[in-house]
Amino acid sequence: MNGGKQMYDIIFLGGGQAGVFGAYEAIKKNKDLKILVLDKGRMLTQRVCPKEKLGTCVKCPTCAIIYGVSGAGAFSDSKFNMDYRVGGDVHVLTGKVIVNETIQYVADIYKDFGFDEKPSGLEYNQVMLDLKKRCIENNVQLVDTPTMHLGTDGSRELYTKLVNSLLEKGVEFITERSAEGLIIENGEIKGVTVKNKKDEVENYFAKNVVIGLGRSGAKKLMEMCEESGVSYETGAVDLGVRVEIPDLVMKDINENFYEAKMIYHTTKYRDKMRTFCSNPSGFIAAEKHSDDVVLANGHAYKDKKSQNTNLALLCTKTFTQPFKQPFEYATAIAKMSSMLTGGKILMQSYGDLKVGRRSTDESIARLNIIPTTEDYVAGDIALACPKRILDNIIEFIEVHDKITPGFASSDLLLYFPEIKFRSTRIKIDANMETNIKGLYAAGDSSGYGSGLNIAAVMGILAVRHIISK
Ligand SMILES: Cc1cc2nc3c(=O)[nH]c(=O)nc-3n(C[C@H](O)[C@H](O)[C@H](O)COP(=O)(O)OP(=O)(O)OC[C@H]3O[C@@H](n4cnc5c(N)ncnc54)[C@H](O)[C@@H]3O)c2cc1C
Numbered sequence: 001m002n003g004g005k006q007m008y009d010i011i012f013l014g015g016g017q018a019g020v021f022g023a024y025e026a027i028k029k030n031k032d033l034k035i036l037v038l039d040k041g042r043m044l045t046q047r048v049c050p051k052e053k054l055g056t057c058v059k060c061p062t063c064a065i066i067y068g069v070s071g072a073g074a075f076s077d078s079k080f081n082m083d084y085r086v087g088g089d090v091h092v093l094t095g096k097v098i099v100n101e102t103i104q105y106v107a108d109i110y111k112d113f114g115f116d117e118k119p120s121g122l123e124y125n126q127v128m129l130d131l132k133k134r135c136i137e138n139n140v141q142l143v144d145t146p147t148m149h150l151g152t153d154g155s156r157e158l159y160t161k162l163v164n165s166l167l168e169k170g171v172e173f174i175t176e177r178s179a180e181g182l183i184i185e186n187g188e189i190k191g192v193t194v195k196n197k198k199d200e201v202e203n204y205f206a207k208n209v210v211i212g213l214g215r216s217g218a219k220k221l222m223e224m225c226e227e228s229g230v231s232y233e234t235g236a237v238d239l240g241v242r243v244e245i246p247d248l249v250m251k252d253i254n255e256n257f258y259e260a261k262m263i264y265h266t267t268k269y270r271d272k273m274r275t276f277c278s279n280p281s282g283f284i285a286a287e288k289h290s291d292d293v294v295l296a297n298g299h300a301y302k303d304k305k306s307q308n309t310n311l312a313l314l315c316t317k318t319f320t321q322p323f324k325q326p327f328e329y330a331t332a333i334a335k336m337s338s339m340l341t342g343g344k345i346l347m348q349s350y351g352d353l354k355v356g357r358r359s360t361d362e363s364i365a366r367l368n369i370i371p372t373t374e375d376y377v378a379g380d381i382a383l384a385c386p387k388r389i390l391d392n393i394i395e396f397i398e399v400h401d402k403i404t405p406g407f408a409s410s411d412l413l414l415y416f417p418e419i420k421f422r423s424t425r426i427k428i429d430a431n432m433e434t435n436i437k438g439l440y441a442a443g444d445s446s447g448y449g450s451g452l453n454i455a456a457v458m459g460i461l462a463v464r465h466i467i468s469k
Pocket residue numbers: 013014015016017018019038039040041066067068069070071072073074075076077078079080081087177178179212213214215216217218220277285287297298299442443444445449450451452453455
């Protein structure tokens with residue numbers, strides 16, 4: 001058994017957005033704290049995706065895009081939402097005021113590291129008012145929150161500076177360590193167990209542990225909770241498609257809102273549909289969780305631009321008794337899709353979907369739009385997507401077309417599946433503390449986060465409670 005002999009004040013299990021901002025807050029408030037960040041991936045500067053050179057995904061055992069210090073945020077488009085209503089719902093535990101105040105606090109940290117952008121979406125012009133009116137006319141809720149946009153490249157620069165400052169202040173990072181279990185005695189956290197690259201078990205000890213494993217580690221966290229008696233409940237699954245459409249169609253939204261978050265309840269099933277993570281002039285990305293779970297995603301760079309906008313259309317599905325495996329359900333759908341494509345994303349044009357015909361490279365080549373990825377197989381989404389979800393997606397596309405004319409055209413490409421794994425909700429209090437004393441859960445894997453803003457807020461709130469003890 002390897003591992004550290006020393007006792008840490010705080011271990012962050014997962015060095016993503018929640019972990020990095022939590023560590024920043026801890027060392028800022030008390031420079032003498034002994035802090036350790038453990039992560040399955042590598043340090044940010046070593047996170048290199050071979051696809052950048054080879055042009056195609058080579059399916060690394062630990063994907064550098066998903067795993068590694070700074071988390072999913074490091075390669076994300078980094079739209080930072082300045083409002084508690086977007087990025088999670090931890091406010092149901094803490095109240096809205098503290099979340100909004102802490103979001104502002106995080107924005108000020110961004111500023112300290114050289115990112116100072118005026119958020120978009122603050123003042124309404126006539127185009128925005130007309131758009132909002134069309135949303136109202138079509139029963140769509142427009143969640144119009146101010147947003148800052150770092151871009152995928154800008155976000156890398158910012159996180160590099162942030163992580164370097166943590167290293168300078170003595171925060172220890174041990175990478176390529178995969179979470180295995182929790183060390184708990186008499187209802188109190190004592191440390192964590194991880195596995196190194198050689199598959200050897202290591203123990204690290206601390207009085208406080210903040211877990212932030214992100215979406216990529218959500219399943220592992222659920223297993224650990226099950227094993228260690230950490231209370232959790234099953235939550236919802238967000239399942240849908242990422243769509244890509246010429247910028248031209250999205251011009252009004254892109255130029256005025258950058259991203260317009262829309263929520264719609266379908267008339268057929270009364271299910272919740274929402275737009276998520278819109279990337280004007282962006283690129284489609286394949287998010288590889290394992291060989292047979294490859295999901296669609298998207299991002300945008302500050303400098304490199306395409307001529308397409310991509311965004312997710314997600315259906316939030318909550319399940320009732322006796323079913324309690326939403327994670328496995330969504331994974332099974334992803335596997336079925338991968339089965340059809342041999343491990344790529346499944347893509348179909350809306351025109352082909354509507355007439356019940358599979359897309360082919362030839363049918364796609366006839367469109368105005370040029371896909372921004374090659375990690376797809378043109379096919380038939382209806383063979384892998386459950387009817388209810390597909391009906392909801394189609395209804396939402398048609399409604400979106402009334403707000404954004406041209407949206408429901410043949411040039412809309414649908415990439416399947418996009419899934420947000422947040423199916424487990426850890427039972428935490430307003431301080432992010434679980435039923436195990438000293439064990440905190442933050443960010444996406446807690447089930448309360450789905451964006452950079454809320455992950456950072458949760459990491460910071462957990463640390464504030466630890467320091468107050
Ligand atoms: C392509 C993409 C684009 C996005 N764009 C945006 C955006 O524009 N705006 C926005 O607000 N949000 C965006 N998001 C979501 C955002 O990145 C996440 O909400 C945020 O990073 C969550 O922070 P976190 O700390 O909870 O998890 P993460 O940042 O994902 O960090 C989790 C960490 O845990 C580590 N880990 C995982 N499993 C294990 C394990 N078993 N053992 C040890 N370590 C492990 C990972 O390596 C990672 O470092 C995007 C996500 C993706 C994938």
